[in-house]
Amino acid sequence: MSAFLRTAWAVLRKDLAIERRAKEGANALGFFAILLLFLFYFALGPDRERIRTALPGLFWLAFILAGLLGLGRAFALERENDCLDGLILAPADKGAIYLGKVGGTTVLMLAMEVAFIVASGVLYNLDLWAAVPDLFLVALAGTVGFAAVGTLFAAMTARLRAREVLLPVLLLPLAVPVLLAAVKLTELALVAGPAGAAGPWWRLLLGFDVVFVVTGLLTFEFVLEA
Amino acid sequence: MIEASGLTKLYGLQPALRGVSLHVAAGEILAVLGHNGSGKTTLVRLLATLVRPTAGTARVGGHDVVTAPEAVRRAIAVVGHTTQLYDDLTAAENLAFAEALAGRRAARDRVESALARVGLDGQGRTPVRELSSGMRRRVALARAILREPRVLLLDEAFSGLDQDSTKRLEDHLHVFRAGGGAALVVTHSLGRALAVADRVTILAGGRIAGVATRAELSETALRQLYLEATETGA
Amino acid sequence: MQRALAPLAAGLLAVGLWAGLAAAPPDAVQGQVQRIMYVHVPAILTGYAAIGLVLVASVAYLWTGRAAWDRVAAAGGELAVCFIGLTLATGSIWGKPTWGTWWTWDARLTSTAILFVIYLGYLLLRSVVDDPARAAAYAAVLGIVGALDVPIIHFSVEWWRTLHQPATVLKPQAPSIDPAMLRVLLVNVAAFLTTFAYLATRRYRLLTLRADALARALAGR
Numbered sequence: 001m002s003a004f005l006r007t008a009w010a011v012l013r014k015d016l017a018i019e020r021r022a023k024e025g026a027n028a029l030g031f032f033a034i035l036l037l038f039l040f041y042f043a044l045g046p047d048r049e050r051i052r053t054a055l056p057g058l059f060w061l062a063f064i065l066a067g068l069l070g071l072g073r074a075f076a077l078e079r080e081n082d083c084l085d086g087l088i089l090a091p092a093d094k095g096a097i098y099l100g101k102v103g104g105t106t107v108l109m110l111a112m113e114v115a116f117i118v119a120s121g122v123l124y125n126l127d128l129w130a131a132v133p134d135l136f137l138v139a140l141a142g143t144v145g146f147a148a149v150g151t152l153f154a155a156m157t158a159r160l161r162a163r164e165v166l167l168p169v170l171l172l173p174l175a176v177p178v179l180l181a182a183v184k185l186t187e188l189a190l191v192a193g194p195a196g197a198a199g200p201w202w203r204l205l206l207g208f209d210v211v212f213v214v215t216g217l218l219t220f221e222f223v224l225e226a
Numbered sequence: 227m228i229e230a231s232g233l234t235k236l237y238g239l240q241p242a243l244r245g246v247s248l249h250v251a252a253g254e255i256l257a258v259l260g261h262n263g264s265g266k267t268t269l270v271r272l273l274a275t276l277v278r279p280t281a282g283t284a285r286v287g288g289h290d291v292v293t294a295p296e297a298v299r300r301a302i303a304v305v306g307h308t309t310q311l312y313d314d315l316t317a318a319e320n321l322a323f324a325e326a327l328a329g330r331r332a333a334r335d336r337v338e339s340a341l342a343r344v345g346l347d348g349q350g351r352t353p354v355r356e357l358s359s360g361m362r363r364r365v366a367l368a369r370a371i372l373r374e375p376r377v378l379l380l381d382e383a384f385s386g387l388d389q390d391s392t393k394r395l396e397d398h399l400h401v402f403r404a405g406g407g408a409a410l411v412v413t414h415s416l417g418r419a420l421a422v423a424d425r426v427t428i429l430a431g432g433r434i435a436g437v438a439t440r441a442e443l444s445e446t447a448l449r450q451l452y453l454e455a456t457e458t459g460a
Numbered sequence: 461m462q463r464a465l466a467p468l469a470a471g472l473l474a475v476g477l478w479a480g481l482a483a484a485p486p487d488a489v490q491g492q493v494q495r496i497m498y499v500h501v502p503a504i505l506t507g508y509a510a511i512g513l514v515l516v517a518s519v520a521y522l523w524t525g526r527a528a529w530d531r532v533a534a535a536g537g538e539l540a541v542c543f544i545g546l547t548l549a550t551g552s553i554w555g556k557p558t559w560g561t562w563w564t565w566d567a568r569l570t571s572t573a574i575l576f577v578i579y580l581g582y583l584l585l586r587s588v589v590d591d592p593a594r595a596a597a598y599a600a601v602l603g604i605v606g607a608l609d610v611p612i613i614h615f616s617v618e619w620w621r622t623l624h625q626p627a628t629v630l631k632p633q634a635p636s637i638d639p640a641m642l643r644v645l646l647v648n649v650a651a652f653l654t655t656f657a658y659l660a661t662r663r664y665r666l667l668t669l670r671a672d673a674l675a676r677a678l679a680g681r
Contacts, residue, residue, distance in 0.1 A: 003329030010326030014312065014319075021314045021353070077312070085276055086310035090327035091300040097327075149605060156598045160588060170585060170602065173577040174609050177616035184620070200619060208612055215608060219601045222522050225295075226597035236678055238590070278593065280678070 004096045011100025012107070018077055019108060029066055029108070033116040036062045037123050051124050056186035059117065060179055063139070064146065066112050067105075068168055071150040074105050075158035084158070087224065094221035098151060102216065105147040106140075113139045134189035141205045142182035148212040149174050155223045181205040227252050227377050227408035228273060232282035235268050242268040244432045245282065250408045252376075255399060257423035258412045259452060265432040266412040270381040273410065274304045287377045303370035305395075306381040309362050310369075311354050317341060317365045318350035324369045340368040344394055360388040367395060378402055378409040384418050396422055416448055428455040465658040472651035476502075479644040493557045498645060500550040502652035503543050504572060509656060510540035511579070511607050518603035521596060527671065530596035533603055534586065535663035539656055540579045547572055567621040571614050578606045 040058050044050050051058070078084045087097055117135055121128040128135070153170045157163040181201045188198045228250040235243040243265040250256045260266045271277040273286050275295035284291045287301025311320050321337045341347050344364040354362055363383070370378065378399070384392055399409055399422050413419055419426050426448065428436035435455035438448060480498030517533035520526075551569050552562050563569070582602050589595035637645070 006329055006331070007327055010323055014315065014323050017319070018312055018314045080313065082306070082308040082310050083312060085304075085308075086324075087327075088276060089274065089299050089302075089304060090324070091296065092327040092329065152601060152605065156585070156601070162588060166585070166588065170581045173574050173581065174605060176574055177609070177612045180616045180620045204612065204616055204619075211608055211612070212605070215605060219522065219604065222597045223601055226591075226594040239678065 004093050007092045007096035008099040008103065011097050012103040015074060015077070015101065015104030016107060019073075019104075022077075029069065029112045030115055032066060032069065033062060033112050034119060036065065037116070037120055041123070048124065048126075052126060055120070055124075055126070056183045056190065059113075059120070059186055060142070060183050062116055063109065063113050063143065063182075064172070064175070064179065066116075067109050067143070067146050067150065068171070070105050070109050070112070071147070071154040071171075072164065072167060074101055074151065075154050079158060084224075094224050095217040097224070098216050098220035099213075101151045101155075102144070102147045102213065105151060106143050109143045109147065110136075110139060113143065128190070131189045135186060138182055138185040138189055138205075141202075141209060142178050142185075145178040145205060145209045145212060146175055148209060148216050152216055152220065152223055155220065177204060177208050181208070227288070228256075228284070228286050228410055230269075230273065230282070230284040233269070233272055233279050233284055234281040235265075235272060235277065236280045241432050243272065243279075246429070246432075246434055247282075248427055248434070250377075250410055252406045252408050253403055254425070255403055255409045255411060255423050257419035257426045258410060258429055259414070259416065259419050259426055260412075260429035261414060264429040266414075266429050267381055268432075269429065270304070270306075270379050270410070270412050274302060274379050275299060287375075301375060302377045302379060303373040303375035304379045304381070305363075305366055305370050305383040307383065307385055309354075309366045311362060311365060313355040314353060316351050316353050317346060317357065317368075320354060320365060321369055321372060324372060328373070336372060340372045341365075343371060343398075344368045345390070358388070359386060360391040363387055364391050364394060367398065371398070376407055378407060380409065380411045380413075382412060382414070384413060384415065416445065416452060420445060420448060428452055430455055465654065465661065469651065469654040469658045472647065472654050476644070476648035476651035480648055485638065485640055493554060496550050496554045497641075498648045500547060500554060501645060502649045503550060504547040505649055506652045506656045507540055507543040507547055507572075507575070508610075509653060510536050510543055510660075511575070511610060513660065514540060514579075514582070514603040515607035518600035518607075521600045522604075527592075527596065528668070530600070531664050531667040531671065532660075533596075533599060534667060535660045537579060537582045537586070537599070537603065538663065539659055541576065541583060543652075543656065544572060544576045544579060548576055565621065567618040570621070571617040574613050574617070575606075575610060578609070582606065 040054075040062075041051065044054060075084075078087065090097075114136065117128060117132065117139075120126065150167075150171050153167055157167045157170070160166060181204050184201045185198055185205065187193070188201075228248070230249070231247045233243055233246040234241070246265070246269060248256065248258075258266050258269060268277065272279050273284055273291065275286075275291045275298050278292060286298045289297035289301065291298050312323070315323070318334075318337050318341065321340060322334075325331070325333070325336065338347065338350065341350055344367050346361060346364055346368065349357065349361065354365060357365070363386075367383075380399075384395060387395065399411070402409060411419070411422055424440050426438045427434055428438075428451065436451050438451055442448075442451075476498065481495050486492050486494065513536035514533050517529045517536060521529035521533060548569070551572070555564060555566075555569075556562055582599060585602055586595050586599050589598055
C-alpha cells in the first residue's frame, strides 16, 4: 500500500517540479488565463451584466481549455528522451502512476483556476470574495473528474500524430456531465438558489469523480502498455 | 538468463524480426551485431517487454516476457541511446524518482554511491539539461546500477560516448558479468563487440546471419563473418 | 442459430414496420407522424444494446487479451453509431412537423447526440491508431468509459434541462401508451434487436475472416 502511495506521490512531485522549472512553465498557463479573460470581455461586450450572468459558463470554458493544454503537457514531458518507456519499465503499479498524473494535473489546473477566478474579479470588477471557498470546492471536484478521464486519453493521444485534435474530440463529450454539474454548482455558489438545489449536482459530480478515478486506476496499465 | 526461441515481430505486414533464437547464460555477455534496420532494436524492445512478439517466446531473468512482464522488468535494466531522463530535474532527483517508482524510499546514500560509481559524485545537483551527453548517459547507467538487475540490456549504449564514459561502461559490464549477471549488448560497431563480448550474434534483415564465440573472435575473423553475413542475409 | 437470424430478422422487420406504418392506429394528438416512434424508439434501444455489447466485449478483451473480443467490440461500435444515428435522424424528422424545428435541446435528444459523438470518436480512435493491438486496447478503454458515462450523461442533461425549462408535454414517448400501439412497438423492438444480432454476427464473421487471412499471409512470409 505504501509503495503505491509513494509512487503516486513521487510522480506528482516530479511533474510539479518539472513545471516549476521548465522554461515554458506554468507562466504560460497563467498568461493564457489572463488572455482568455480579455477574449471573453471582447466577445461579450462591455455590458457587465452579460458577463456576470455568463460567468459560471465562462469559468468552466476557460478551465476546460486550460485543462486540455495541461493534460497535453502532462504527457508531452514524458515523450522527451523516451521517459514513457521508463515509466513502463519501472516495477511500479501503473495505477499509482495514473494517480500521480491525475494529482499533478489537478494541482496545476487548480492553481490556474484560482488565479483566473481572482483575476476575473479584478478585471470584471465583481465581488467574488464571499464565494471563493465554495468556488474552490467546485473547482476541485470538477477538475478531478476532468483530469481523471482526461489522463487516460492524454496518455493515448500522446503517441499519436493528431494528438492536439484527438484529445478534445474524445474527451469533451465524455466530460459533459462535469461541465454541466460544475457550471450549475458555480452558479449556485455565486448566487444562492433554492435550498437543496446543489445536493443532486454534488452527488452527480462526486459520483463521476469516483467512477472514473476507479476506472482509470484499473485501465491505465492497458493504455500505457499498449 | 535470456532465452529466446523463434522470436518474430511484424509491424503490419513488415517483418522486423524473424525467427530469432538465442540464449545468454549467467556471467555471460552476448553482443548482437547488425546494421540499422537489422532488427536489433526490436530485439531489445521485445526482451525488455516494451513490445509483444508476434510469434515465438522469450524468457528473461527466468520469466516469460508475455505472461509475466512485470516480473521480467524487476529483473532487468535497460540502457539505450536515449536516456529516459527528465532534463529539468537534477541527476540526483532523476535517480531518486527511479527509486521511488520502485517503491523504495529514496535513500540519499544509495543515490550518491551510484553517482560515484559512474564518476559523477558532486554532480548530483546539476540539472541534467546542463550535463554533457556523455555524463547524461552515465546518469542513465547509474540508474541501471541502482536497479540491481540480473540482466542488462544495452541498445547502442556506447554510441556517441566520450572515452571516459566508454571506459566506465565497459568496466561496469565486466564487474556485472563477474557478479553473475547476463548482458546483451546491441551494437553496430565491430570494435565494441570485440571489446566486451564473450559471444557474438550477427543480425541481418531480421534474422540471425551468423554466430561466433570468443575463440573465433579475432578482429579479422569477425570482420569476415560480418561481411559474409550481411551480404547474404540483408 | 446464426442461419435462423436472417430470415427471423427480416420477417420481424417486415411485420413490425407494416404494423407500425400502416396497421397501428394513428396517434390522437400527433396523427400519422407519430408512427416514426416505431422506428425511433427501437433504434435507441438497440443503440443501448450495442453500447452494452461494446462494454462487455471491451472488458472481456482487456481481461483475456483475445483478439476475438476486440472484433466483437468493433462490430458493436459500428452498429452503435448506426443505430444512434438513426435515432437522431428519426428524432429530428419527428420533431419538424411536431414542434416546428429540426432540433430541440430536449434532454433525450441532447444526450443521444452526445452518445453519437462519443461512439463516432470510438470509430475514429480505431481508425487513427496503426498498431492493431494498441488500437484494440485503446478502443476497449474508451468503450468502457463511454458505457459507464451513458447513465451519468443522461441524468446530467435531464436535470440541466428541467431546471432551465419545464418538461415539454410532447415528448417522443407518451406517458401512457395505447395497448395496441405498445404491442406494435414491442414487435418492432424485437425486430430491431434481431436485426442488430444478425448484423453484429455478420460483421464479426467478416472481421474474423479478415484477421485469419492476414495471419495466413504473415505466416507465409
